[in-house]
Structures are given as C-alpha cells and as structure tokens.
Amino acid sequence: MLVLSAGAQEKDSFTPMPLDSGFGKLDISEPSTPPDEIIKKFAAKETEFREALNHYTYRRFARVQTLDDDNKVDGEWYQVDDVTFDPTGRRMEKTVFAPENTLQRVIMSPSDLQDIQKGYPFVLTTEEIAQYNLKYVGRQKVDEVDCFAFDVAPKQIEKNKRYFLGRIWVDASELQIVVTNGRMVPDDTRKNHEDLHPPFMTWRQQVDGHYWFPVYTKGEGVLHFAGGSYTASQDVHIRDTIKYADYKRFGSTIKIIYEGQDITQNGQQQQAQPGQQQKQPPAKPQQ
DSSP states (O other), rough: OOOOOOOOOOOOOEEEEEOOOTBBBBBBBOOOSSSHHHHHHHHHHHHHHHHHTTTTEEEEEEEEEEHHHHHHHHEEEEEEEEEEEEEESSSSEEEOOHHHHHSSSOOOOOOHHHIIIIIITTTOOOGGGGEEEEEEEEEEETEEEEEEEEEEESOOTTTOEEEEEEEEEEEETTTTTEEEEEEEEEBBBTTTOOOOOOEEEEEESSSSSSSSEEEEEEEEEEEEEESSSSSEEEEEEEEEEEEEEEEEEOSEEEOOOEETEETTTTTSSSSSSSOOOOOOOOOOOOO
8 A cells, every 4th residue: 555655674563453252262282283284284275275266266346445533434446356267268357347446545556456366365385385484373263163373474575575474273174274364564664665554354264165265354454654755644544345255166177176086076066065064154344
C-alpha cells in the first residue's frame, strides 16, 4: 500500500490479527512426533495441495478499504476475478467486475496485488520451506480441529520477493495448514517510496473432502506512513477482505494425488456425499 511519499527496514514487528473464541488453550508440551518430522510431512502435503489447486478454477472477491477516525469507510478498491484457464490450458485471471476505485489516501501497489493473488492464500511446500525458519509453539484446537501451531519467519529477504511472517495452524491429522495469521514482508520504508501492508488471517476449509482450500481472508491495521519530501506523515486505517468461492476442478484428464493415491474420481464432487462426515471449518470473523 503506497502513499505518495523511511531507510531500509532493519527490524520487522507488528501486531497480528486477534484470535477469537474458536482458538482453544495452547498446549506447549513437546509433541509425541518430533517437530522436524511434522514439518517434513505437512510440507509434503502442502506440495500435493499446491499441485491440486493448480487444477481448480475459482472466483476471488477482493476488497480493500480505508476507514476514517469514526471507523467509517472513506475509500474502497473492489475487484472480482475468475482464476481459470485459457483455451490452451494455461492459468489465467480474468477480471469480471471492477467498479470505480474510490481510495484517496493510498494507492494499490504491485505488492498489494501480489499479496492478494499469492500471499494471502499462503501455501508452504517442500521446496519453499527451505526459505523459512519454523518453530513449534504448541498444540491448539481451532474450533473442533486439533492443530499443531508453528511460528514462521523467512531466513533472509531477497530483492523483489515476498515472504510470510507469522503463525500457521496445521491440522494434526490431515497435516495441512488450516489457518494463517501474520503479514507479508518486507515493507518498503524508504523515504518517498513507502509501501506498507496490514496483518491478515486466512482460513481454509475442506471443499473436496481431501484438501483444505482458502475460503476467507481478513486483514486490518493502522499503517504508519512517515511521509516524504512532498507528503506529511499520516496513519491510515486499512481493511482487506478476500473471499474465495466456486472451486471447480478443471478438465477430466487431470489426476489428483492424495497420500500417494489417485483420488480423481472419488473427489469429483466439492461437497461431502450424504451421510459422509466432513470436518467443520475453523471459525472466521463475521463481517
């Protein structure tokens, strides 16, 4: 998020999104399975999920708002995109609705769009996990889902790349991420180039009976812009809301692999079959 505006960021601290009553007490005792083994297994599952997700179409509703001192919306950017495939089968995004942008105190930056497209629906694969330090912090229930909680931080920041910094909750039985709480980094704090971003939470839900798909993201915070040569310092209250809906598998020749098994046929329906028990999604805030 840009204002028309301090040195390079040395330390990164932020207040994460608050946890609601759906998060139980954190059990900090050591797990029966070594944390390194849990990390290895869930990264493998996340790799499977990334591959499966690449064969789904869905619709994304993205809303970015600024709020005044009375907590009333005084500007909004809203866009609806279909994430789909072109006739050659190549992944593409098509904007289907985009009313006039009324944001006045900030402008959408390329990193804002990148976070909406790739950062908020955070996936941590075996290949990507080498870029992060993970620390096991305990076991915690998220609604009725028993989870392992890990703090995640990038080992180093490479130029022009975005990273997740925060905490993830991993389903203890399915070994997939179900909730993400943190922020995409780095921020650009250089004078006249400030580009700041709020903390966010993303919730996933089982929509095909096998994988946890992102369904809702909420980000909110007050961004402190120091100002520049031609702009005054200001605090801007930002709220992001992203919904992901209408997941549909693309084509009929794709094989979806789950735990080493081809589940393409028995996973064709998004909803659970009658009589089939499906895990409840983690709680998410009401709008």
